[in-house]
Amino acid sequence: AQTVTQSQPEMSVQEAETVTLSCTYDTSESDYYLFWYKQPPSRQMILVIRQEAYKQQNATENRFSVNFQKAAKSFSLKISDSQLGDAAMYFCAYRRDSGNTPLVFGKGTRLSVIA
Amino acid sequence: GAVVSQHPSRVICKSGTSVKIECRSLDFQATTMFWYRQFPKQSLMLMATSNEGSKATYEQGVEKDKFLINHASLTLSTLTVTSAHPEDSSFYICSARESVLAGETQYFGPGTRLLVL
Numbered sequence: 001a002q003t004v005t006q007s008q009p010e011m012s013v014q015e016a017e018t019v020t021l022s023c024t025y026d027t028s029e030s031d032y033y034l035f036w037y038k039q040p041p042s043r044q045m046i047l048v049i050r051q052e053a054y055k056q057q058n059a060t061e062n063r064f065s066v067n068f069q070k071a072a073k074s075f076s077l078k079i080s081d082s083q084l085g086d087a088a089m090y091f092c093a094y095r096r097d098s099g100n101t102p103l104v105f106g107k108g109t110r111l112s113v114i115a
Numbered sequence: 116g117a118v119v120s121q122h123p124s125r126v127i128c129k130s131g132t133s134v135k136i137e138c139r140s141l142d143f144q145a146t147t148m149f150w151y152r153q154f155p156k157q158s159l160m161l162m163a164t165s166n167e168g169s170k171a172t173y174e175q176g177v178e179k180d181k182f183l184i185n186h187a188s189l190t191l192s193t194l195t196v197t198s199a200h201p202e203d204s205s206f207y208i209c210s211a212r213e214s215v216l217a218g219e220t221q222y223f224g225p226g227t228r229l230l231v232l
Contacts, residue, residue, distance in 0.1 A: 037223075042225070043153075043206060043208075043225070043226050044223065044225045044226070045159075045208065045210075045223035046223075047220060047221075047222075050220065091158060091159070095221075100146075100147050100164065100166065102149050102161050102164055103149075103161075103210075103221055105158045105159050106158065107157070107158045108157075108158050
């Protein structure tokens with residue numbers, strides 16, 4: 001079974017600084033998708049960024065970028081120029097490329113942003 | 116992005132009663148909907164996967180007779196917690212996907228907080 005591990009339960013960053021959240025996963029599949037979701041205090045899950053495993057280029061969305069290392073099965077999220085609104089729980093998620101499969105979530109990392 | 120709504124946002128009920136939670140995809144047709152449960156400060160735990168017009172597939176350990184899921188249309192899925200007990204108190208989140216393609220983005224509802232007294 002696929003598993004997703006987030007080894008950092010909590011992280012903090014100074015406003016305007018950069019922070020990296022770690023995520024590793026375990027799978028025997030070669031084709032799959034990886035996601036980072038943000039869950040602010042409102043508890044609404046928001047998609048931050050996604051990465052297709054077949055793409056070598058790291059995904060980027062404005063201040064958010066990933067470092068996807070397929071061989072190492074690592075998928076870290078870098079947040080640049082951190083803002084107070086970035087404070088939230090961040091979940092790394094995996095889905096294999098096979099029909100109607102659900103997302104598998106990590107346990108999450110709580111990010112605090114210090115003004 | 117696409118919008119998924121949930122109703123009610125919070126509900127308080129007495130032990131032994133049943134509670135129905137609705138999940139709607141507002142601007143797309145959801146071939147597949149997922150129901151998650153989230154305890155405080157924990158991750159999302161998948162309860163079941165439902166496809167329109169067919170029976171839901173429940174995860175191991177989830178009682179299908181207690182958590183009734185109906186996906187009667189491409190825009191509506193319901194979760195009914197039958198004979199609710201205090202241990203069923205939790206945050207329930209639905210999620211929807213437009214197609215069965217694995218790459219399709221999964222959108223989440225805002226969640227329903229259930230408190231059973």
